[in-house]
Amino acid sequence: MATYAKGLEGVIAAETKLSFIDGEKGVLEYIGIPIGELASKSTFEETVFFLWNGRLPKKAELADFTSQIRQRYDLHPAMEAMLTSLPKTAEPMHAVRTLVSALGLHDPKPDAIDLPSVREKALTIFAVVPTILASFHRHRTGQPMVKPDKNLPLAENFLYMLNGKRPTPTMARAFDVCMILHADHGFNNSTFTARCIASTESDIYSAVTGAIGSLRGPLHGGANEGVMKMLNQIPTVADAEKFIVDKLNKKDKIPGFGHRVYKAYDPRAAHLKSLAEQLARDTGNLALFEKSTAIEAVMNREKAAKGIYPNVDFYSATTYHCIGLPLDMFTPAFVIARAGGWSAHVLEQLGNNRLFRPDVDYTGPHAVSYTPIESR
Amino acid sequence: MATYAKGLEGVIAAETKLSFIDGEKGVLEYIGIPIGELASKSTFEETVFFLWNGRLPKKAELADFTSQIRQRYDLHPAMEAMLTSLPKTAEPMHAVRTLVSALGLHDPKPDAIDLPSVREKALTIFAVVPTILASFHRHRTGQPMVKPDKNLPLAENFLYMLNGKRPTPTMARAFDVCMILHADHGFNNSTFTARCIASTESDIYSAVTGAIGSLRGPLHGGANEGVMKMLNQIPTVADAEKFIVDKLNKKDKIPGFGHRVYKAYDPRAAHLKSLAEQLARDTGNLALFEKSTAIEAVMNREKAAKGIYPNVDFYSATTYHCIGLPLDMFTPAFVIARAGGWSAHVLEQLGNNRLFRPDVDYTGPHAVSYTPIESR
Numbered sequence: 001m002a003t004y005a006k007g008l009e010g011v012i013a014a015e016t017k018l019s020f021i022d023g024e025k026g027v028l029e030y031i032g033i034p035i036g037e038l039a040s041k042s043t044f045e046e047t048v049f050f051l052w053n054g055r056l057p058k059k060a061e062l063a064d065f066t067s068q069i070r071q072r073y074d075l076h077p078a079m080e081a082m083l084t085s086l087p088k089t090a091e092p093m094h095a096v097r098t099l100v101s102a103l104g105l106h107d108p109k110p111d112a113i114d115l116p117s118v119r120e121k122a123l124t125i126f127a128v129v130p131t132i133l134a135s136f137h138r139h140r141t142g143q144p145m146v147k148p149d150k151n152l153p154l155a156e157n158f159l160y161m162l163n164g165k166r167p168t169p170t171m172a173r174a175f176d177v178c179m180i181l182h183a184d185h186g187f188n189n190s191t192f193t194a195r196c197i198a199s200t201e202s203d204i205y206s207a208v209t210g211a212i213g214s215l216r217g218p219l220h221g222g223a224n225e226g227v228m229k230m231l232n233q234i235p236t237v238a239d240a241e242k243f244i245v246d247k248l249n250k251k252d253k254i255p256g257f258g259h260r261v262y263k264a265y266d267p268r269a270a271h272l273k274s275l276a277e278q279l280a281r282d283t284g285n286l287a288l289f290e291k292s293t294a295i296e297a298v299m300n301r302e303k304a305a306k307g308i309y310p311n312v313d314f315y316s317a318t319t320y321h322c323i324g325l326p327l328d329m330f331t332p333a334f335v336i337a338r339a340g341g342w343s344a345h346v347l348e349q350l351g352n353n354r355l356f357r358p359d360v361d362y363t364g365p366h367a368v369s370y371t372p373i374e375s376r
Numbered sequence: 377m378a379t380y381a382k383g384l385e386g387v388i389a390a391e392t393k394l395s396f397i398d399g400e401k402g403v404l405e406y407i408g409i410p411i412g413e414l415a416s417k418s419t420f421e422e423t424v425f426f427l428w429n430g431r432l433p434k435k436a437e438l439a440d441f442t443s444q445i446r447q448r449y450d451l452h453p454a455m456e457a458m459l460t461s462l463p464k465t466a467e468p469m470h471a472v473r474t475l476v477s478a479l480g481l482h483d484p485k486p487d488a489i490d491l492p493s494v495r496e497k498a499l500t501i502f503a504v505v506p507t508i509l510a511s512f513h514r515h516r517t518g519q520p521m522v523k524p525d526k527n528l529p530l531a532e533n534f535l536y537m538l539n540g541k542r543p544t545p546t547m548a549r550a551f552d553v554c555m556i557l558h559a560d561h562g563f564n565n566s567t568f569t570a571r572c573i574a575s576t577e578s579d580i581y582s583a584v585t586g587a588i589g590s591l592r593g594p595l596h597g598g599a600n601e602g603v604m605k606m607l608n609q610i611p612t613v614a615d616a617e618k619f620i621v622d623k624l625n626k627k628d629k630i631p632g633f634g635h636r637v638y639k640a641y642d643p644r645a646a647h648l649k650s651l652a653e654q655l656a657r658d659t660g661n662l663a664l665f666e667k668s669t670a671i672e673a674v675m676n677r678e679k680a681a682k683g684i685y686p687n688v689d690f691y692s693a694t695t696y697h698c699i700g701l702p703l704d705m706f707t708p709a710f711v712i713a714r715a716g717g718w719s720a721h722v723l724e725q726l727g728n729n730r731l732f733r734p735d736v737d738y739t740g741p742h743a744v745s746y747t748p749i750e751s752r
Contacts, residue, residue, distance in 0.1 A: 004388035007575065007730035011387060012380035017740035032744030041746045058752045082461060087454065090481035097582060098477040101589075105466035105474060111592075187736040189576050193586060196569050199383065200593020206473065210569060210586030213477075216487075217576020219731045260733050354383035355595045357636050360563040364393035368408030370417045376434050 004361060009260065013192065013356070018051060018344055019184045026264030030184060031055075039271045044155050044179040045069060048126065048340035051184055052119065052347060066153075072127030073148035073157065075135065076106050080145075083132065088140040092332045093222075095136045097212040100125060104205035111203050113350055121204045122343035129339050130154060133332045134161035155179045158336060163324060170282055171323050174275045175333075178319060181268040181312065182334055184341030186261065190214035190221065194342040195349045196356045204346050211342045212335055221334040226255035227317035228327050231291055240294035248302055256314030257299055263307030272315035279322035288318050380737055385636065389568065389732070394427060394720055395560045402640030406560060407431075415647045420531050420555040421445060424502065424716035427560055428495065428723060442529075448503035449524035449533065451511065452482050456521075459508065464516040468708045471512045473588040476501060480581035487579050489726055497580045498719035505715050506530060509708045510537035531555045534712060539700060546658055547699050550651045551709075554695060557644040557688065558710055560717030562637065566590035566597065570718040571725040572732045580722050587718045588711055597710040602631035603693035604703050607667055616670035624678055632690030633675050639683030648691035655698035668694050 005011050020029045028035040030047065031054060038047055042056075049057045049065045057065060075083070082102055086095055103125060104110040109117065131148055138145045138161075146161045156172040167175070185191070194211040198204070215221035234243045247254060259266060280289035296310055303309075320330050381387050396405045404411040406423065407430060414423055418432075425433045425441045433441060451459065458478055462471055479501060480486040485493065507524055514521045514537075522537045532548040543551070561567070570587040574580070591597035610619045623630060635642055656665035672686055679685075696706050 007732050008734035011734045012737045013734035015737045015739050020738040032741035033746050037746040059749050087481055094480040101474040101477050104470040105463055187734050193572050197590045200565050200590050200596035202593030206589025210589045213582025213586045214573045214576050217578030220576040356383050357565055358384035358387045358389035358563050361388050361391045362396040363391050365408035370409050370413040373435050
């Protein structure tokens with residue numbers, strides 16, 4: 001009888017030099033640098049350069065990389081026309097999946113997979129995803145679009161285009177740090193999907209489009225919205241204890257807790273917690289933060305012994321809410337971050353490619369005859 | 377040191393009751409029925425019902441299933457408007473990936489993953505993909521669109537919408553058989569991609585969109601176009617021998633030969649070979665068929681001992697050419713077929729789901745310090 005690990009849990013699918021996770025110790029490193037160092041010292045653009053090149057940029061390189069990204073902030077006019085033709089009721093994740101796919105229609109050589117061409121296309125996707133998301137949000141809410149400001153970093157520019165005004169420096173930095181923390185994370189499902197697609201020697205538009213579809217799922221990137229919905233269901237800090245205990249008694253999962261990989265505190269959650277606290281104070285949302293810490297205290301008492309701790313989604317929710325992101329833009333914000341990591345993985349996959357084509361354990365019948373329709 | 381199978385070769389990724397491949401013996405069964413029986417006795421619609429339901433339909437069930445498909449042939453007017461706004465230079469695979477993604481924008485409940493809802497969405501995708509492809513081809517060639525004919529089976533209706541006239545009965549049946557042969561094939565990359573995406577509990581639009589992106593790749597569905605390009609490079613039957621020997625001497629791969637799974641004759645290729653011969657005779661393309669058999673003879677002499685035989689792509693090329701498909705519609709035709717199989721796999725995955733989230737062997741450095749930009 002064949003045995004296999006369901007969901008490929010514990011099965012090594014490839015090599016990578018990009019990110020390392022020690023789930024027992026709660027360690028995440030990008031190319032060796034602990035995520036905490038990058039979160040406190042780097043910027044999102046620098047981190048993405050690092051992932052794409054395997055080393056931190058020199059000053060002139062970073063300036064050039066940043067400039068290349070900013071030159072690509074604008075949407076192609078035909079893309080803008082498509083965007084404004086989308087139904088206003090559409091969900092942002094379906095819109096961004098469709099529009100990233102559509103980028104391939106306007107590329108004269110969409111299928112080129114030599115590494116310099118893929119890097120060019122990756123830059124375009126990376127630069128334009130925030131514009132797509134912010135513009136779609138303006139479109140669906142009946143507000144005029146806001147042109148990108150090429151003097152602003154990518155994450156800050158997204159908030160500017162979304163809200164039509166510049167965020168506070170605290171918000172801009174918090175969102176930039178969120179993007180660093182979410183940029184890469186081993187063979188999570190969307191990254192694995194992107195590499196699977198790229199392994200057929202298909203194009204990077206296909207790979208990133210597929211990855212966006214994966215990230216949408218409630219078991220993946222969609223989880224941060226689940227946390228916010230839960231926080232909204234709890235009237236006050238005093239109600240958190242009972243709410244969680246009731247859910248645990250019903251064997252419900254608590255959104256934002258536990259992770260396939262981490263059996264210790266998710267190192268990203270630790271950083272997000274302090275960001276969330278500061279932002280909550282600054283924006284008058286302290287009650288929301290206190291609800292979160294109350295939930296964490298209950299979960300710590302009930303579940304920490306089983307290795308269930310807050311994951312990256314838990315304090316993302318408060319952080320994004322305080323920054324002013326609408327609920328259904330939480331997962332799209334994750335797309336902005338992960339676009340950097342997906343592209344790094346596509347480049348790595350194409351550098352040493354082998355088609356992903358696993359086996360399957362067939363459990364059905366054999367050698368069955370075709371019964372004519374009259375005899376069924 | 378960690379070991380792993382590159383490309384997950386030989387690694388079992390899940391269970392399935394859908395298709396069984398014995399690569400050593402050259403066997404392919406759908407739910408136990410040998411592919412040859414289905415190709416000679418079934419229809420594409422019946423085969424897809426079979427894959428989705430695990431049993432062949434009774435007469436009334438097949439009539440109902442067929443009617444439900446035909447009711448969904450038409451494109452939503454907003455989809456048609458999007459289609460006619462696409463650049464005419466776009467490649468059909470990029471167009472169909474974008475437009476299948478866009479179906480999610482017009483669905484009032486795109487994210488529903490209860491099985492009845494997923495089946496409804498699968499029916500829509502399955503029914504409308506041919507309309508998308510044929511309409512895009514008419515659009516890009518400056519021809520008026522042809523409304524679907526709801527009296528025609530799906531495969532025949534595609535050829536009708538594409539060319540503006542009904543195919544001959546031989547062509548219609550040959551194309552229907554091609555669709556049966558291509559409907560499912562274990563954990564090929566696009567099917568695996570669809571299941572990966574669905575395993576996050578994301579929607580079926582996301583899963584199929586990702587699968588189309590995967591199928592585009594030259595190492596996957598894109599391979600049948602490579603065969604036709606090769607055939608076009610060989611002036612006459614007499615030139616085939618030298619052409620192939622020269623390629624083999626240069627260690628070039630020969631498109632349409634060899635398969636990760638089959639070390640014997642691909643059972644689909646056997647059926648396609650006889651279809652191709654008949655169509656080539658009917659349509660005055662016998663020289664093309666003879667070039668193909670001449671190539672096969674050389675390859676048989678040089679490579680059969682190594683288990684390298686024609687695969688499904690090899691005689692697909694001649695078949696599609698004789699049916700009148702333009703070269704860059706070969707892979708899109710594969711989408712029509714595999715849409716049936718992908719949906720069957722998404723339904724199977726959701727029926728017993730576990731998130732795909734493999735491990736990775738990290739080969740980079742550890743505990744590296746962040747060097748400030750001035751010191752790099």
